[in-house]
Amino acid sequence: MIEEELAATFARHEGQVPAAEPLRARIDETARRRRRRRTAARSAGLALALAVVVALPALWLAGVRPGGHDRSTLRTAASPAAVARNVLLVTADPASGQAATVLVAHLPVGGGAAYLISVPTDTMVHGTPCGGTAKLSCPLTHGMDAERKAVTSLTGLRLDGTAVVHLDKVPALIDAIGGVDLCVDQPVTSRATGKSYARGCAHFDGTDAVDYAQQPTPADHDFGRQRHGQQLMVAMFTRLMGAGRPASPGQAAGLARLAQGAVTTDTAEGGVAELAGQYSALRPGGVTGLRVPDLYTQRDGTGYQLSGDQATALYAAAQSDALAPFVAAHPDLVWKLTG
Amino acid sequence: MTFEEFAAARLPALLRYAVMLTGDPHLAQDVVQETMVRAQLKWRRVARADRPELYVKRMVTNQYLGWRRGAWFRRTVLRDEVGDGQAAAPGPDPAEASAERDEMWARLSRLPRRQRAAVVLRFYEGLTDTEIADVLGVAAGTVRAHISRALATLRDGLLADRTESVLVRAGGGRP
Numbered sequence: 001m002i003e004e005e006l007a008a009t010f011a012r013h014e015g016q017v018p019a020a021e022p023l024r025a026r027i028d029e030t031a032r033r034r035r036r037r038r039t040a041a042r043s044a045g046l047a048l049a050l051a052v053v054v055a056l057p058a059l060w061l062a063g064v065r066p067g068g069h070d071r072s073t074l075r076t077a078a079s080p081a082a083v084a085r086n087v088l089l090v091t092a093d094p095a096s097g098q099a100a101t102v103l104v105a106h107l108p109v110g111g112g113a114a115y116l117i118s119v120p121t122d123t124m125v126h127g128t129p130c131g132g133t134a135k136l137s138c139p140l141t142h143g144m145d146a147e148r149k150a151v152t153s154l155t156g157l158r159l160d161g162t163a164v165v166h167l168d169k170v171p172a173l174i175d176a177i178g179g180v181d182l183c184v185d186q187p188v189t190s191r192a193t194g195k196s197y198a199r200g201c202a203h204f205d206g207t208d209a210v211d212y213a214q215q216p217t218p219a220d221h222d223f224g225r226q227r228h229g230q231q232l233m234v235a236m237f238t239r240l241m242g243a244g245r246p247a248s249p250g251q252a253a254g255l256a257r258l259a260q261g262a263v264t265t266d267t268a269e270g271g272v273a274e275l276a277g278q279y280s281a282l283r284p285g286g287v288t289g290l291r292v293p294d295l296y297t298q299r300d301g302t303g304y305q306l307s308g309d310q311a312t313a314l315y316a317a318a319q320s321d322a323l324a325p326f327v328a329a330h331p332d333l334v335w336k337l338t339g
Numbered sequence: 340m341t342f343e344e345f346a347a348a349r350l351p352a353l354l355r356y357a358v359m360l361t362g363d364p365h366l367a368q369d370v371v372q373e374t375m376v377r378a379q380l381k382w383r384r385v386a387r388a389d390r391p392e393l394y395v396k397r398m399v400t401n402q403y404l405g406w407r408r409g410a411w412f413r414r415t416v417l418r419d420e421v422g423d424g425q426a427a428a429p430g431p432d433p434a435e436a437s438a439e440r441d442e443m444w445a446r447l448s449r450l451p452r453r454q455r456a457a458v459v460l461r462f463y464e465g466l467t468d469t470e471i472a473d474v475l476g477v478a479a480g481t482v483r484a485h486i487s488r489a490l491a492t493l494r495d496g497l498l499a500d501r502t503e504s505v506l507v508r509a510g511g512g513r514p
Contacts, residue, residue, distance in 0.1 A: 003490075006443070006447075007463075010459075014355060016358055018354055027372055027376055031380055034380060
């Protein structure tokens with residue numbers, strides 16, 4: 001009897017229950033505010049992680065789960081990188097499946113610098129699945145593993161991670177950070193779109209930026225393309241550290257989602273947060289762009305780049321984490337990446 | 340399950356539970372808001388629970404049990420009691436029966452808080468002793484003791500109310 005009275009009492013007071021909808025909005029707003037407060041101290045790390053994620057080979061990316069950066073992902077106040085790392089970054093030509101970009105990012109001990117080394121895709125490599133001797137662009141058609149083996153055998157570098165960048169997904173990512181500022185060093189007309197890019201600095205949207213960066217240049221052909229690719233990476237990094245910095249965890253999550261779609265990594269999840277922390281001192285100015293010394297040859301009617309002594313010395317310097325003195329001794333191999 | 344899905348499915352029920360638990364819509368709203376904010380911030384842990392809705396119910400309950408001791412609660416309860424007084428004020432109640440039922444609600448609010456939580460979880464939420472024990476973080480035997488003691492108090496209270504209901508209501512507080 002008392003039970004029935006209780007039930008009746010409860011039922012009668014259901015009329016007092018507040019509406020869920022307005023409360024739902026207040027919950028989200030309060031959670032957002034609190035999360036922002038909590039992440040304020042880490043926001044530099046967050047922006048940077050995303051920058052590194054996008055601009056550098058996205059070794060970090062695998063663990064930046066959409067919406068997952070709020071608590072655990074960037075919590076690690078990691079000490080600066082205690083070991084040097086090399087990460088292989090490639091893009092694929094959509095038509096042939098061959099590598100259009102092969103780039104090794106060398107991240108020295110200390111975490112405050114990065115070296116981008118563009119390896120010419122027409123470099124001759126041996127023992128590939130493409131009938132033995134072939135261009136470096138070919139093994140990718142047999143998968144990322146084959147490409148990685150080819151780069152390892154060519155350079156002798158220990159590769160700590162690999163990433164494939166899907167160029168068709170990059171424009172949306174660039175647009176999400178509000179475009180990028182690029183300085184065109186040689187006038188270029190796109191073979192893909194017919195669009196002309198005049199000399200000088202300008203603001204690019206995602207589509208134009210990616211189109212421009214894929215074009216060979218009149219003066220130095222594929223080397224110009226390699227350089228523009230590096231410049232685009234640094235431009236994205238710069239943007240993310242400045243005007244394109246995500247204003248809220250929600251925005252950051254959106255960016256991370258786009259970045260994840262644009263890059264496939266082989267890095268195990270979970271290491272990302274720690275890695276991002278280890279490179280938190282990195283700034284766009286700390287990125288050095290390098291080209292591999294060229295040594296052109298023809299074999300059976302096909303042109304190849306050969307890996308000469310200077311190239312071997314460059315790779316050896318990267319492997320022993322001694323690129324700073326090497327770069328100082330070879331200023332001709334350094335590309336200007338900004339301004 | 341994402342937090343959004345959880346909130347869409349469970350928020351109304353949590354609010355209902357909190358109103359019955361606290362006896363006050365404002366307090367209920369504050370308790371649920373605070374709980375859901377915390378749940379959202381640690382959603383991964385919540386989602387890993389065997390039954391997230393029980394986990395969140397426990398959070399709501401703890402929020403209520405804990406907040407009672409704070410200055411915040413005193414403030415809210417004072418506001419609440421003033422509000423109750425005003426609601427009960429408008430003259431002689433037209434229906435004696437409805438006044439008695441309001442007395443039941445008032446009796447509930449005077450129960451020790453754990454007893455009240457156990458009663459609400461049992462008779463409103465329809466949970467088993469084991470589930471209630473889980474929510475309250477006590478043994479099932481303790482739950483049964485809470486409930487039987489609470490029912491006894493409510494019964495006595497109702498009897499008392501029926502004999503001297505006018506006096507009690509005029510006092511607006513403990514007899």
